[in-house]
Amino acid sequence: MNDPTICRCEGVTLRQIEKCLTVPDTSVSLRELKLQTRAGMGICQGRTCMPLLMAIADASGRGLSNDAGLPRNQPIRPIAMADLMNVVSKPERSVAE
Ligand code: FES
Known part of the structure; x- marks a missing residue:
């Protein structure tokens, strides 16, 4: 019942992470x-959950193997349509101005 997200x-959830970490393998x-x-x-x-994942892995004693090659994508952030319209509708300045 107490299974924090x-x-x-x-x-x-935490249970899903712990289940993954308890698989008897040499490394995760x-x-x-x-x-x-x-x-x-x-x-x-992962901006929010990655620090938690790392802490859970550390606490489990398993640690995580080296993930130097793990690709990270830029977080998607909402943008107001008004901001987008300002960017689109601004005329480009010429070099002569
Ligand atoms: S909290 Fe995990 S991807 Fe956003």
Whole structure:
């Protein structure tokens, strides 16, 4: 019943993360954790949940193997249509001005 949500964007809970970390394997990488649970694949691209995932992995004693090659995408942020229109409707300045 008490299963806090770790990744709000993808609805991944602590139990799901712990289940992934308890698989008797020699190593678990952040990439595997991400692919198995979808944690970190949401709209914030792990900005919120990655520190939690790392802390959970540290607390489990498993740690995570080196993930130097893990690609990170830019977080998607909402933009107001008015801001977008200002960017689009502004005429470009010429070099002579
Ligand atoms: S909270 Fe996990 S991807 Fe946003």
